[in-house]
Structure formats: structure tokens, C-alpha cells
Amino acid sequence: MPLLTFGEAITDSEQFSKRHLLLGNGFSIACCADIFHYGSLYDQADFSSAPEVEAVFTALRTKDFEAVIRTLESAAHILPAYVADGGAAPAKMLEHAAMLKEILVQTIAGNHPHIPSDIPEDKFWACRRFLSHFLSGEKAGCVFTLNYDLLLYWTLMHDDLPFGDPIDLAKSDGFGNDEDKPDADYVVWQGETNAHSASVMFLHGALHLFDSGKDLLKYTWVRKGVPLIDQA
Template identity: 75%
Template sequence: MTFDQAIADSAQFSKRHLLLGNGFSIACRADIFHYGSLFGQADFSAVPEVEAVFQSLGTEDFEVAIRALESASRILPAYVPTGAAAGAKMVQHAAALKEILVATIAGNHPNIPPDIPDDKFWACRRFLANFLAQDGQVFTLNYDLLLYWTLMHDDMPFDAPIPLATNDGFGNDEDEPDADYVVWQGETGAHNAKIHFLHGALHLFDSGTELKKYTWIRKGKPLVEQAREAINANAYPLFVAEGTSAQKKTKIRHNAYLYQGFKQLTANAVQGRHCFFIFGHSLAANDDHILVRLARGRFPKLYVGIYGDPTAPENRQIMSRASALAHQRHDRWPLDVSFYDAVSANVWGA
């Protein structure tokens, strides 16, 4: 069906929620946010061996390479009793790949919102209004700033602006209310948040005592520039780029902000009158920690975006994985899955 048909069909439910994957960012700037583009821009000079890892695996996906290195480090001792040093090196290189991924995204990210045409932001706000103007919530697995920029881009020259709920759970630091950053307000204070960065983001930094969100309006400096400066000083943003779903879940459980977002997803998934939309995600197994919450939920309807020919092998895989989620449901709470044409959503404009 078209996206508009899916939205019309979902009117039967009290709330609709949205889960975003990397396809959301690729749809805006494929030259930057596609894994292949990131791979081409990455600097592997500090760990040149990892390029051979990508080549051996036939991939440019950082998470696949990270997962392979971490898995190999665990099984190597069973085959090479003297391979402890090599295993340790694989673990080090996996960690280095995570930092390279963050640095590459920051290094190639658009510098400021005006680098993206206003029309794209306004189109995206129209898309998000189907959720954030209807008391729904948005959960994103992306690290970049596009969603945040869109939410802040509210200077529309229209007679009828597009209002969106933008509460992400951050506010003034009670000890330093005039600081050039805002901090996460904790589980209780962030209970009404509508925006959740489930895997962290470039503008979220863990200082050890609190989670800070860098802002442009407080510091007068582009967020990407702030992130680059922090990374150059060896301070990395809150970022979940672990190899496997289990590793991602472990990191999420050990961070209060990430775990709160995870719990919000779970809480909405068990609501019998809600529905979920997925845009830009392949439903791959490395995000099963998120997908299993949908499979074990009680919401009755899932709409999954399909990009391009639905008979293409990759889309058949997505459809099969979506059907598998439905098969995992308890008989008392069946899940109906429908597919919509992702292009028809016009997320960043026609």
C-alpha cells in the first residue's frame, strides 16, 4: 500500500509510533550516510589490517566487521592455543572500528542545517507529524543529527505551521542552569519524552556524572563542530555500535538513558490499542534486542516500509523477517503485518 493508505488504515488505533533505521538518513543524503559511503571516507591508517577484514567478509558494513572480529577473538583459542595475542588484537581493532565509525560520521556529516534545503526539513516535519502531532513517539536507531535538526527546524513560512512534540528528556542542569549544554533529567523527569535515540547520537556525551546534550543555541557553535572537537580530545559520544544484538543490549542495560528509551519502546509495544510503523530498517538480526520487543508486544498492527521492488531478494528477506515477528506472538495477542511503499512516504520530499 502507499504510506497515505497505511496512515488512513492506522486511524483505527489510539496511537501510532515510529521506529527509524538508517534508511531514514540515507533517504536524505545517501552520499554520506550509506555504509558504503562511510567506508570510503574512513581512515584506517591506525589499524590497516581491518581493511582486509572487510574484504574477506565482502562487506562495507562496520557492524558486520566489528561482530566478526569480536566473535573470532572468542573462538581463536580453541584452534590456535598460542593465539592469545592475536585474539587480543582483534578485540582492540573492534574497539578501534567503533571509534573510526563515530569519527567518520562526524567528519562527513553536514556542518549546519542550512546545508540541507529547507524544503527537505519541512517535508520531514510533515512525515513526523503523523506520529509526533498525534501523541505518538519516535524511536531512532540512527546516530546522526538529521532527526534532531528536523525537530528544531520550526521556522516554517506557512499559515499553518507543523507543530511537533519535541521533548527528548533533556533540560537545564540544576547546578549549572546557564551551562552551554543541557542534561538528561533522569528516568522520572524524562518520563514524558517523545523522542528516543535508542543507540545514542553524535550530540549526546556521557561525562561520567551526567549525560549532556550539546546544543547550538547555548554555545553558538555548530553541533557537528562541537562533536568533532570532543572526538579530537578523545571524548566520544554515547554510541551503541556493538557487533551483536546481545552486545548492544548489554550496553543499553548499563546506561540509564539508553535503558529508559528501551523501556519506553517496550511499554508502548504492550499497549493493545497502539500500532507501530518502521521506516528505513532491514529488520536484521543485529537489532533483535529491539525487534523482539515488538514480537513480544500486544499492539495489533505493524506497518513496515519497503524500498523499491517488493520482489527483490533483500525486500523478500525483510518481509520474511517481519512475518517471523508475527509468528513469535502469543496467540492471545496476534500481530498483523502490512507493507507500504517507503518512497511514497516522501520523508524528505518527493
Template identity: 65%
Template sequence: MADILTFQDAITDSSKYSKRHLLLGNGFSIACRADIFHYESLFGQADFSAIPEARRVFEALGTQDFEEAIRALESGAKILPCYIPEYSSAVDQMSTHAETLKDLLVSTIAGSHPVNPSSVDEARFWACRKFLSYFIGNNFNNGGHVFTLNYDLLLYWTLMNEGNPFAENPVDLKKNDSFGNDEDNPFADYVVWQGETAAHSANIYFLHGALHLFDSGSELQKYTWARSGERLVDQARSAIEQGKFPLFVAEGTSTQKKNKIRHNAYLYQGYKVLTSNAQTGSHCFFIFGHSLAQNDDHILTRLARGKFKKLYVSIYGNPDSDTNKTIIQRANELAGQRHERYPLSIAFYDAATAKVWGENDGR
């Protein structure tokens, strides 16, 4: 059986490295609200019972990406009359299903996410900020990065929630995500990605997109509660009606995910930053709440083929459970992919001892 460290022991052990980086998986969200975040994807949560034909569109396209399916239906409705003019009923149905999918996307988002930050207790945010401070805290002067594979807003809300400004020991975090004012519309309800040059100083990356990131076609917009005062569901509905879609990497396989990442400047920038840090021998990485499943090999392979010396992987519950045995095996397989000149050491730590959301998390 693998030796399991406490989180604090892992942090102490990692102090010999110049930077710590953190990769978050879905266990980060589950630890906060297991009643909501035990899901595989938005596609898996969506109810297609009223439009089974639309579900088959996803299957035909080989995707779980709502935007791809919606655009395919809209394009098909325009093209079909050119070839089969008498199929007007099919055209109408395709157009209707495209609009229904937009509503379904919004309702699924709303149904699988807390309505607003007040849905999470303030003490949980404080605990989470303390956890993040080991990687991006000004007090630790670590200069690390946080990479998340989750598309929910919990990380974003935590970064924005600075708690009591009069607290004796405030948790001061670096939280540059490379978004800023739109120079053409500085008072807009959103901010925009400033591009690759500005991203060099960023330390927060949503590697698979997020609910608050919308592709307008000409720019990537980040919607903020502070600027709009609107609930996510209302912002999402308005954006989708305008032809903007949440930036998600929702595909089922690692190869499909990698292809989407490579075709989006923001996602690819995050991928390159993770790769660059993995290639730095004096750094180390922590993984929290990830099963090391093969559908994320496009990310995990970057770690396996890097040069950093140590990877700390969280284990939740009994190390001898089937799930944890698989995680331990997968972690050792990652180490086995390393070039012999740059060996990778693996350590496992007890996820519960990290107290990411306080003494009693929501699992």
C-alpha cells in the same frame, strides 16, 4: 510477491490502533543525503593508513568503538612501563596513537556529516516534520514514540527546525527527549539527561546514541547548536580533548550492542521504553529505512516477542530485488517468532510514497 501499500494507505490502516510508534534505520538518512550517509559505521569510514597498529588494537579488543580503543591505548601506555621499563618507545607510540585516534574520530565525524542545519534545504525539514507528525504530532493526538538507530543529527535538526512560525498549517511536534538544564550549571552550553524518572514522559529516543550526546563520566550531556553556536566538529574536538566521548553503540554484533546498551542508563531506558510499547496490544509499529539485518536483532527481537498486533515495514524500490526479498523474508521471520496467543501481522509499504524528505529524496 508481497502486497505493497502506499504510506498513506498504511497510515489509514493503522488508525485503528491507539498509538503508532516509528523505528528509523539508516535509510532515513540516506533518503536525505545519499552522498554522505551510505556507510556502515564510523569505523568503516575512518582512514587508518597512517596508524595501522591502532587498527589492530580494535581487532584485538573485538570492537569498533573508538572510545574503548583510545582508553585501552592510554591505559596500556601507563601500565607497560611497570612490566617492561625499556619499552619507552612503545609507550610513546601508544600515547601518540591514542591522540591520533581522537583526531581521527573527529575528522571522520566531520567528513561523514553535513556541517550544520543550513546544509539541508528548509523544504526537506518541513516534509520530514510532516512525516514525523503521524507518530508524534500534536495535531494527531497520537502519543507515539520515535526510536532511531542512527547517530547522525538529521532527526535532531528536524525536531528543532520549526520552520515559518506564520505558516497557515504549522507542524506541531511533541519532542521531549528527557534532556534539560544542568541544575549545577543552568547556563552551560549543553543540557543533561534528567534520568529515568524524567524519561517516562519522553517520546524521542536515540537507541544507539548520537553525535550530539557526550558522556562526561558523571552525566550524559547533549550539545546543542542553539546554546553554543559552534559547529559539531569544533564541539566534538573540544569535548574529546576533555576526555568526553560521543555516545555510540558502534559494536559489530547484536550481542555486543546489547551489552553496551545494558551498561548505559540512557540507552537502557530507551530499550525498555521500546520493549514496553511492543508489549502493548493496542499499539502498532512502523519501520522506515531498515534492512532488518541480524546485527540489530537486539532491537528486532523485542518487536518479535511483543504483543502489539501489526508491524508496517518500508520497502524501497522493486519488491523483487534481492535486498527487498531479504527484508520481506526477515519480517515474516519476526512474525514467526511470536507466541500464538499474540499473532503479529506484517504489512509492507512503499518508502518513496512516505516522501520523508519531500517529493524528491536524495537516494
């Protein structure tokens, strides 16, 4: 079937009460292709701790990290059916899949723009206008992102001036004050019940989100005064 243009899709969505958006890696590539394209990340990644992983990329003829992670995890689950004694390979595959996730996050952080001003103001303005179809007005719904980087968070926090009238984007992501430490330099996930009204969901996590073991934390610039990349 022929694809709708973005304008046609927005017009077609007028029949529904809410608009929702799912962001994939293309969202980040559109801003900084030289950084966030999987090929760029692959070229910058350090596989020295697990050279077998690099061989998996070659065997699959891909530079897609998540495709390789899924393959390793799937292979680890099915290999015991073909290897009588189980062997050490399945455990090693799962270990390398976890390691590859860490390599991906480290590579993104290491090549990520350091502060929002590294990105041209007109890009933020264009992106906020794009997001306004989903996070502003009577049809405001939810934005779900699969990306680890800070671009969406930075865009939501950005000021529109001097490019035009301020756009009121919904930006609640389910985090709020820690009841035990309300003045902490971080905020905490409020739980599924308390965060039911959140409009932005980081489905795969993000560089500024951390599992402390007790709580899921979000670090912010405004509370600590330290760039988020440095905090990460």
C-alpha cells in the same frame, strides 16, 4: 506477504491508540545519500591505524560498519573455544571493534553537513510532515532512531515557515537543565524515571551526546551559539 505503502500503513494504524517510528540508516540516506550511505562512509574512512579491519570488510564482502563491528565482537567471544591458549586475537578484535566505532563516528562528523542551512528548506518541510504522523496529534507516540547524525535533531528544531502552517512536533528527548549548573552550555540526561515522558530516543547515541563520566550531556546550538558539528 505484499508490503503496505506508507499511506496504507498510516491508514491501518488508525486502529491503534499511538503510532511509533523506528528510524534506520535509510532515513539519513534519503536526505544525503552521498554522505550517509555505508559505501560513502567506507570510502571516506581512515583505516590506517588498523589495516586488519579493512581486511575484515573485504573478507565479509560488505561496507556495513555495524555488521563488521558485530562480527569482530562475536568472533572475540567464540575464538577462545577454538584456540587453546586464548591468544591475543580476541582482545585485539575487541580493540578493533571499539576503534571501528570511533572511526565511524569521526567519518560521519567529518562529512556531515556543517549547519542546517546546508540542507534545502523543502527537505526539512517534507521531513517534518512525515514525522507529524508520529509526533503530532492524538496518536503521537515515540520516535526511536539508530542514527548518529544530527538530521533528526535538526529537523525537530526547524521552523516550518514559509512553507506552511507550523507543525507542533513533540521533541522531548529526556534531557534538561543540570540542577547544579542550570546556566551551563549543555543539558543533561534526566534519568529513566524523570525522562519517562520523552518522545524521541537516540538509541545508539548521537554526535551531540557525550558521556562525561558523571552525566550524559547534550550540546545544543541555542545555549552555546556554536555549530554542533564544531562542538562535536
